[in-house]
Amino acid sequence: MSENKASVSSGRRLSAVWIIxxxxxxxxxxxxIHTALTEGPTITIGFKTADGIEAGKTKVRILSHQIxxxxxxxxNPDVSGVTATVKLDPEAEPxxxxxxxxxxxxxxxxxxGISGLGTLLSGAYIEMxxxxxxxxxxxxxxxxxxxxxxxxxxxxxxxxxSDRAGSIDTGNSVLYRGYKVGRVEAATFDSKRKQARYxxxxxxxxxxxxxxxxxxxxxxxxxxxxxxxxIKIKTGSxxxxxLGGVSFGTPPGMPEGGPVANQAEFRLFGSYDDILEHPYEYxxxxxxxxxxxxxxxxxxxxxxxxxxxxxxVARILLNELTSQGLKGGNKPIPVLIYLEPGRLHIPDSxxxxxxxxxxxxxxxRQGLRxxxxxxxxxxxQKLIGVDYYPDEEPAELGSFEQYVTIPTVETGxxxxxxxxxxxxxxxxxxxxxxxxxxxxxxxxxxxxxxxxLKATLASANAMIKGADTVALSGxxxxxxxxxxxxxxxFSRNADLYKNLNAxxxxxxxxxxxxxxxxxxxxxxxxxxxxxxxxxxDLIPRARQ
Amino acid sequence: MSHSETAAEKGLAxxxxxxxxxxxxxxxxxRCGSALHLRKEASLQRTLALLITALVLYLPANILPIxxxxxxxxxxxxxxxxxVVLLIQLxxxxxxxxxxxxxxxxPLGKMLVMFYLCWSVSxxxxxxxxxxxxxxxxxxxxxxxxxxxxFVVAILVALVxxxxxxxxRPGAAALAFAAVVMVTMVAAESFDPRLIWDQMESSNERE
Numbered sequence: 001m002s003e004n005k006a007s008v009s010s011g012r013r014l015s016a017v018w019i020i021x022x023x024x025x026x027x028x029x030x031x032x033i034h035t036a037l038t039e040g041p042t043i044t045i046g047f048k049t050a051d052g053i054e055a056g057k058t059k060v061r062i063l064s065h066q067i068x069x070x071x072x073x074x075x076n077p078d079v080s081g082v083t084a085t086v087k088l089d090p091e092a093e094p095x096x097x098x099x100x101x102x103x104x105x106x107x108x109x110x111x112x113g114i115s116g117l118g119t120l121l122s123g124a125y126i127e128m129x130x131x132x133x134x135x136x137x138x139x140x141x142x143x144x145x146x147x148x149x150x151x152x153x154x155x156x157x158x159x160x161x162s163d164r165a166g167s168i169d170t171g172n173s174v175l176y177r178g179y180k181v182g183r184v185e186a187a188t189f190d191s192k193r194k195q196a197r198y199x200x201x202x203x204x205x206x207x208x209x210x211x212x213x214x215x216x217x218x219x220x221x222x223x224x225x226x227x228x229x230x231i232k233i234k235t236g237s238x239x240x241x242x243l244g245g246v247s248f249g250t251p252p253g254m255p256e257g258g259p260v261a262n263q264a265e266f267r268l269f270g271s272y273d274d275i276l277e278h279p280y281e282y283x284x285x286x287x288x289x290x291x292x293x294x295x296x297x298x299x300x301x302x303x304x305x306x307x308x309x310x311x312x313v314a315r316i317l318l319n320e321l322t323s324q325g326l327k328g329g330n331k332p333i334p335v336l337i338y339l340e341p342g343r344l345h346i347p348d349s350x351x352x353x354x355x356x357x358x359x360x361x362x363x364x365r366q367g368l369r370x371x372x373x374x375x376x377x378x379x380x381q382k383l384i385g386v387d388y389y390p391d392e393e394p395a396e397l398g399s400f401e402q403y404v405t406i407p408t409v410e411t412g413x414x415x416x417x418x419x420x421x422x423x424x425x426x427x428x429x430x431x432x433x434x435x436x437x438x439x440x441x442x443x444x445x446x447x448x449x450x451x452x453l454k455a456t457l458a459s460a461n462a463m464i465k466g467a468d469t470v471a472l473s474g475x476x477x478x479x480x481x482x483x484x485x486x487x488x489x490f491s492r493n494a495d496l497y498k499n500l501n502a503x504x505x506x507x508x509x510x511x512x513x514x515x516x517x518x519x520x521x522x523x524x525x526x527x528x529x530x531x532x533x534x535x536x537d538l539i540p541r542a543r544q
Numbered sequence: 545m546s547h548s549e550t551a552a553e554k555g556l557a558x559x560x561x562x563x564x565x566x567x568x569x570x571x572x573x574x575r576c577g578s579a580l581h582l583r584k585e586a587s588l589q590r591t592l593a594l595l596i597t598a599l600v601l602y603l604p605a606n607i608l609p610i611x612x613x614x615x616x617x618x619x620x621x622x623x624x625x626x627x628v629v630l631l632i633q634l635x636x637x638x639x640x641x642x643x644x645x646x647x648x649x650x651p652l653g654k655m656l657v658m659f660y661l662c663w664s665v666s667x668x669x670x671x672x673x674x675x676x677x678x679x680x681x682x683x684x685x686x687x688x689x690x691x692x693x694x695f696v697v698a699i700l701v702a703l704v705x706x707x708x709x710x711x712x713r714p715g716a717a718a719l720a721f722a723a724v725v726m727v728t729m730v731a732a733e734s735f736d737p738r739l740i741w742d743q744m745e746s747s748n749e750r751e
Contacts, residue, residue: 014589015585015586015589015590015593017586017589017590017593017594017734018589018593020593020594020597020727021593021594021596021597021600023597024596024597024600024601025596025600028600028601028603028604031604057620121616122616
């Protein structure tokens with residue numbers, strides 16, 4: 001009995017074998033804790049479609065290194081897309097930032113090239129571009145298109161805004177003097193600014209080429225430009241011709257600006273010529289009003305001072321004119337122009353605009369006037385000229401709405417035109433119709449005159465043909481014969497002639513004697529009474 | 545049931561190794577020199593401890609993948625139950641049944657039987673001794689067949705190695721599962737079936 005009891009007590013002694021289950025539990029617990037501790041974050045990524053994404057199979061990778069797995073793909077309640085729940089490795093935790101991006105890598109064939117061929121066999125995967133922002137994030141929206149540049153790639157991201165969406169698209173090149181230095185990452189339309197927005201990336205060594213004075217322009221396709229200066233056709237490289245692209249540089253004469261921050265915003269110009277025409281930031285606005293036809297004057301038309309461009313036409317202020325009411329009629333049409341001090345190599349700044357405005361005010365007092373001129377006779381493009389007309393009446397700057405106005409004069413072809421039109425008006429005013437009427441009347445009168453003339457001639461004819469006239473001619477012949485007989489008496493051989501000739505000759509001698517007497521009388525009228533007193537002629541001698 | 549005298553009542557114990565009956569006073573077998581005990585030492589404790597170990601290992605064996613198939617860079621992890629479900633879906637029901645019995649039912653049933661036996665010899669009512677003995681014998685016999693799964697994985701891993709095209713790797717569950725099978729086998733071994741009859745003897749004594 002006692003032995004039995006002893007055996008029972010020994011049975012209840014804790015055996016060392018219990019270490020085994022404890023060890024198993026400990027290992028299991030360690031595994032669980034380790035897994036829990038090293039468990040990576042779970043995130044959700046929204047996609048438009050689940051194309052190629054499979055729960056439990058689709059991997060998430062960074063630089064093709066796996067860091068996670070899609071656990072679940074759920075359809076959004078509103079069927080707007082799918083949401084993939086992704087389990088990431090702990091190493092991915094610090095990479096999940098506000099600007100972390102995800103996109104599905106599948107085989108793509110596009111203008112930018114072919115990518116993701118490897119996924120044809122292995123299936124699509126989700127690529128992750130780590131973010132660097134401070135804020136963390138767990139719910140993401142996947143990109144539909146893979147971004148072209150890794151987030152942390154050295155370089156600079158810029159946003160370009162354009163009033164018109166050109167043919168620039170994602171993946172297009174950004175060129176600097178024809179060399180590819182970056183690419184367009186996204187082409188979107190900012191509905192708030194009502195401008196097309198292009199996000200571009202410029203690779204590392206070249207981002208230093210961008211400064212605050214840089215200008216960006218579109219080099220896509222063919223640009224055909226007909227302006228006051230003529231017609232221009234320009235193309236970029238074949239690639240940009242087909243795909244589009246952006247170029248940048250510093251306009252000639254522009255000073256280099258300071259360095260540019262990431263995500264800086266720039267304006268995208270339509271062409272390089274646009275930049276040459278709009279290289280200045282600060283403008284002085286004026287209104288000039290014309291009574292002439294503004295046909296051919298377009299916004300952007302140059303404003304020139306003696307042929308040098310100093311500004312451009314902003315727009316024609318028709319709205320403001322009509323809002324003022326058209327009563328009274330015959331109002332000149334106001335045109336808004338802007339003058340750019342920078343064009344005159346004055347520093348392009350706010351201060352120089354103020355100075356410039358003062359100069360304009362003084363200039364107007366000295367006869368500065370704006371005129372409407374024809375830039376291109378062929379196309380009829382007009383421009384606005386600014387020049388001094390010292391003969392003009394002195395004037396001051398006026399105002400129209402919120403703008404300052406520069407007085408205008410009519411000159412040149414325009415003046416000629418008005419003068420010609422005035423002349424034509426005068427011509428028009430001439431009583432031409434009356435003249436024509438009276439001329440017609442005169443013609444009618446002359447008609448009757450002709451009829452009577454005809455009658456007269458007929459009667460004359462009759463008269464000539466009459467018997468009297470015939471007899472008259474016979475008498476006339478007899479008279480003439482008699483006259484000839486008389487005249488024969490005066491011929492050279494006739495006696496009468498000879499006698500007459502001798503008489504005339506003696507008359508001539510008599511007359512010549514009379515001539516000497518006459519001379520004597522005229523020299524000395526008293527010679528008839530006094531004898532001639534002939535003194536010796538004086539002979540000049542030398543002084544004694 | 546008539547009461548007959550047992551060796552234990554006579555103060556004799558059987559040697560575990562050479563089965564020689566010797567006096568318990570000796571502590572060591574006079575023939576082979578190994579330690580002499582009346583019953584397997586701390587049999588219940590050992591069995592229970594190993595059973596608990598097996599139970600702990602059984603969880604990862606079923607949760608973790610037992611086999612990883614790398615097919616063209618696409619890796620598929622399969623668990624035991626997942627494999628059974630897959631086989632059913634593929635209409636291979638006989639194989640599914642075999643695997644289910646060998647890999648799920650047998651180890652689980654074995655552990656449950658062992659737990660029942662442990663409980664019954666210490667606290668259970670002294671009934672159905674023959675049934676319990678039979679259960680023990682079946683358990684001991686069938687236990688090794690659970691290794692089937694592990695062997696299948698081992699053979700596949702060794703055979704299927706086609707570079708990048710197809711590679712099969714053992715999962716962590718294979719190790720855990722092998723451990724479960726071995727630990728349960730050891731547990732069954734460390735259980736002393738004589739305890740079942742000891743209960744009978746002692747109850748006879750009480751009678």
